[in-house]
Amino acid sequence: MAERFESVDAVIDGLRKVDYLADANIAGVVYLADRLEKPVLVEGPAGVGKTQLAKSIADLTGARLIRLQCYEGLDESKALYEWNYKKQLLRIQSDREHEASWAEVESDIFSEPFLLTRPLLEAISATDPVVLLIDEVDRIEIETEALLLEVLSDFQVSIPELGTISGEQRPIVILTSNNTRELSEALKRRCLYLHVDYPDLEREEEIVRVRVPEIDAELAEQVARVVRSIRQLELKKAPSISETIDWARTLLYLGRAEISPEVIGETLHVLLKYQSDIARARKELVEGPPAGTPVGTGSPSARTTRL
Amino acid sequence: MTLNVNPAKLRDALAAGERESTKGSPPSSLLDVLQGFVHELRAAGLPVSMTENLDAMRAIEHVDIADRATFRAVLGATLVKHHHHWRAFETVFEVYFSLHSSGIEDEADVEAEGAASESVRAPQGGGAMGDVSPEELAEMLLAALLAGDTDELRRLASAAVDRFAGMEPGRPVGGTYYLYRTLRQLDLEGLAARMMGRAREQGEIPEGDPLAERLEREEHEARLRELRELVEAEIRRRLVADRGTEAMARTLRKPLPEDVDFMHASREEMLGLQRAIYPLTRALAARLAQRRRRRNRGHLDFRSTVRHSLSYGGVPAEPQFRHPRPSKPEIMVVADISGSVASFARFTLQFVYAMASQFSKVRSWVFIDGIDEVTRFFQEADDIAEAILRVNTEADVVWVDGHSDYGHALEVFRDRHLMEVTPKTSIMLLGDARNNYHASQNTVLKELRQRARRVYWLNPEPRGYWDTGDSIVSEYGIYCDGVYECRNLRQLERFVAGVVEG
Numbered sequence: 051m052a053e054r055f056e057s058v059d060a061v062i063d064g065l066r067k068v069d070y071l072a073d074a075n076i077a078g079v080v081y082l083a084d085r086l087e088k089p090v091l092v093e094g095p096a097g098v099g100k101t102q103l104a105k106s107i108a109d110l111t112g113a114r115l116i117r118l119q120c121y122e123g124l125d126e127s128k129a130l131y132e133w134n135y136k137k138q139l140l141r142i143q144s145d146r147e148h149e150a151s152w153a154e155v156e157s158d159i160f161s162e163p164f165l166l167t168r169p170l171l172e173a174i175s176a177t178d179p180v181v182l183l184i185d186e187v188d189r190i191e192i193e194t195e196a197l198l199l200e201v202l203s204d205f206q207v208s209i210p211e212l213g214t215i216s217g218e219q220r221p222i223v224i225l226t227s228n229n230t231r232e233l234s235e236a237l238k239r240r241c242l243y244l245h246v247d248y249p250d251l252e253r254e255e256e257i258v259r260v261r262v263p264e265i266d267a268e269l270a271e272q273v274a275r276v277v278r279s280i281r282q283l284e285l286k287k288a289p290s291i292s293e294t295i296d297w298a299r300t301l302l303y304l305g306r307a308e309i310s311p312e313v314i315g316e317t318l319h320v321l322l323k324y325q326s327d328i329a330r331a332r333k334e335l336v337e338g339p340p341a342g343t344p345v346g347t348g349s350p351s352a353r354t355t356r357l
Numbered sequence: 358m359t360l361n362v363n364p365a366k367l368r369d370a371l372a373a374g375e376r377e378s379t380k381g382s383p384p385s386s387l388l389d390v391l392q393g394f395v396h397e398l399r400a401a402g403l404p405v406s407m408t409e410n411l412d413a414m415r416a417i418e419h420v421d422i423a424d425r426a427t428f429r430a431v432l433g434a435t436l437v438k439h440h441h442h443w444r445a446f447e448t449v450f451e452v453y454f455s456l457h458s459s460g461i462e463d464e465a466d467v468e469a470e471g472a473a474s475e476s477v478r479a480p481q482g483g484g485a486m487g488d489v490s491p492e493e494l495a496e497m498l499l500a501a502l503l504a505g506d507t508d509e510l511r512r513l514a515s516a517a518v519d520r521f522a523g524m525e526p527g528r529p530v531g532g533t534y535y536l537y538r539t540l541r542q543l544d545l546e547g548l549a550a551r552m553m554g555r556a557r558e559q560g561e562i563p564e565g566d567p568l569a570e571r572l573e574r575e576e577h578e579a580r581l582r583e584l585r586e587l588v589e590a591e592i593r594r595r596l597v598a599d600r601g602t603e604a605m606a607r608t609l610r611k612p613l614p615e616d617v618d619f620m621h622a623s624r625e626e627m628l629g630l631q632r633a634i635y636p637l638t639r640a641l642a643a644r645l646a647q648r649r650r651r652r653n654r655g656h657l658d659f660r661s662t663v664r665h666s667l668s669y670g671g672v673p674a675e676p677q678f679r680h681p682r683p684s685k686p687e688i689m690v691v692a693d694i695s696g697s698v699a700s701f702a703r704f705t706l707q708f709v710y711a712m713a714s715q716f717s718k719v720r721s722w723v724f725i726d727g728i729d730e731v732t733r734f735f736q737e738a739d740d741i742a743e744a745i746l747r748v749n750t751e752a753d754v755v756w757v758d759g760h761s762d763y764g765h766a767l768e769v770f771r772d773r774h775l776m777e778v779t780p781k782t783s784i785m786l787l788g789d790a791r792n793n794y795h796a797s798q799n800t801v802l803k804e805l806r807q808r809a810r811r812v813y814w815l816n817p818e819p820r821g822y823w824d825t826g827d828s829i830v831s832e833y834g835i836y837c838d839g840v841y842e843c844r845n846l847r848q849l850e851r852f853v854a855g856v857v858e859g
């Protein structure tokens with residue numbers, strides 16, 4: 051049994067050392083993934099540090115990160131393995147003179163030197179410690195998910211011509227999903243599930259301070275509070291943690307020690323990426339609400355009007 | 358694999374789980390408790406499979422169950438595979454493991470808390486709250502809120518429940534009743550106002566700085582929310598003590614957001630729905646686009662195949678196919694926005710407009726007894742919420758008395774727009790068809806249907822209520838291509854997906 055972490059607290063401390071602030075939930079699941087040797091499926095809105103989690107675990111354990119970026123149309127030959135057919139062709143041609151028997155050639159060209167390993171097979175056959183990251187798994191079609199199942203549950207790959215290749219060690223496997231579609235039950239059953247959401251005020255402030263060390267405490271707090279305020283608006287895309295960090299950096303570069311409505315107005319485009327969102331936030335935060343109306347509590351039932 | 362538990366704690370856990378086997382070895386009794394928990398999750402509607410159950414059993418061997426946060430994280434990771442289910446899981450967890458919280462939390466901590474709250478809670482047995490008057494309690498709350506002291510808040514929440522909720526053992530009322538009573542007495546809005554006042558006095562908010570004021574207010578709101586949750590948890594804890602875990606878990610089951618009924622959603626559920634709509638439409642659009650791309654192989658294109666065969670010496674080696682142009686439907690939404698079905702209309706309009714990229718054209722009308730086109734509001738505003746606000750304030754929908762009159766609205770619609778309905782148009786009619794005993798004029802629908810591609814009726818009422826009282830949905834139904842019950846987001850999503858696919 052691979053025991054990379056001693057306890058949940060060890061995970062929290064370790065991740066903190068590589069500048070990733072995990073809460074009890076994240077750390078608990080990572081610890082469990084190590085003990086149970088199961089993959090972790092991480093879901094949550096874009097930009098809350100799902101991919102970063104895998105990177106940080108790799109950093110922490112000194113492992114190599116192997117990344118499989120999923121996209122629509124991903125298939126076996128891109129995810130698992132592919133026969134290097136050009137090399138096979140060369141081998142056959144170079145054999146003309148020696149006149150080896152067909153059986154000999156066949157067993158030769160379907161052997162490991164002719165195999166091109168793709169991320170999944172690479173992770174399995176690795177002898178050094180690795181962390182396997184299967185990124186944005188919701189982008190592949192539901193039929194293609196089946197490709198992953200054997201790897202995820204038994205950590206092996208069956209190649210018809212070669213037999214089954216299974217790993218010598220069990221790496222930590224992290225799958226991420228932006229939840230654009232429901233993943234299949236079969237996949238979810240094989241994984242531990244972790245939902246990462248936007249952090250609360252204190253954690254976000256801490257993240258800003260860790261990732262942007264030059265920032266002073268007061269500005270970090272203001273940054274976190276303004277971002278929380280923006281997240282409460284009804285937006286197409288709420289600012290993510292990475293955007294918060296970018297914003298904090300921007301403020302530093304611009305030499306702003308304090309946040310005023312003007313500063314927010316100048317730099318909103320760092321936080322928000324839709325024109326309508328920017329306009330809305332500008333209206334609420336920069337120009338201030340029209341006199342006499344309460345802000346931020348635009349709930350449907352509070353309205354006296356019909357819809 | 359040793360269990361990192363002490364036997365006393367386990368016994369607590371066992372007793373609270375209301376399991377009969379007290380003689381089993383510690384691990385097996387813990388497993389019993391876990392089984393009860395899984396059973397409860399399933400009863401709450403969460404799909405927990407056998408493998409997941411086994412995973413959870415293996416998982417708890419690796420953690421210290423005295424560490425409540427980790428214990429919960431571990432159970433959650435193994436048993437709950439959808440984040441919509443997380444809230445339900447949390448509630449069940451809290452209820453199921455609340456009685457043994459003293460066994461699972463750090464005991465010293467709990468004792469300290471008990472001692473500290475003694476001063477506040479002491480007179481509980483003696484009837485009235487002796488030394489602490491409501492004003493004093495409010496003052497203490499204010500101080501704790503301003504300091505952001507969670508422990509103090511928890512103690513005060515407990516005291517407030519003592520004092521205001523009027524809980525009596527065995528009384529068959531729900532937790533919401535006690536919650537309402539307590540919160541009414543606490544007067545959260547008054548507290549919020551006083552907090553702002555205090556903050557101003559202490560000079561935390563510079564004069565005339567709306568941004569600072571806004572941030573401060575949001576901080577206060579967050580703390581008040583925390584207080585509210587603490588009160589809720591306290592009430593729940595006492596109810597569990599009174600009625601037993603399983604009875605409580607049953608009454609606490611909350612529907613998942615996509616199952617919340619449009620017509621009976623509470624204010625909080627409404628906000629949850631608001632938040633759920635946009636991601637849902639994005640996911641649906643992505644899925645539909647993917648499906649459309651994949652099925653874009655059409656009939657054999659004979660001419661093109663022959664032309665290509667020339668490069669193979671006349672052999673049709675590469676068959677060519679016609680790519681059918683995906684025909685996006687045109688949508689007309691006609692929505693009743695009278696009081697009873699307003700929220701349904703709101704969500705459906707929002708949903709359809711968020712999906713606008715999937716349609717070649719979307720036009721919309723709203724009516725009560727008069728009808729008005731509102732397409733312009735949605736085109737002019739790039740923000741749906743703003744458009745809805747304008748619909749509310751500017752649309753002209755009252756003709757006589759402001760009671761729904763489907764017949765009249767449909768007649769006017771036909772007179773003005775019949776010629777604009779084409780074989781590409783799908784018409785969606787939204788409403789409960791409660792016509793206040795006016796004439797139905799359902800032949801209008803017959804005319805519309807002759808010209809349109811499809812006519813659908815979406816009814817937010819449960820099927821069982823159709824055609825009761827003044828509802829005449831089946832009179833309209835005979836001239837529709839389909840009448841759908843559409844009570845929640847799940848049904849709405851399924852319907853819209855069907856329309857897009859044609």
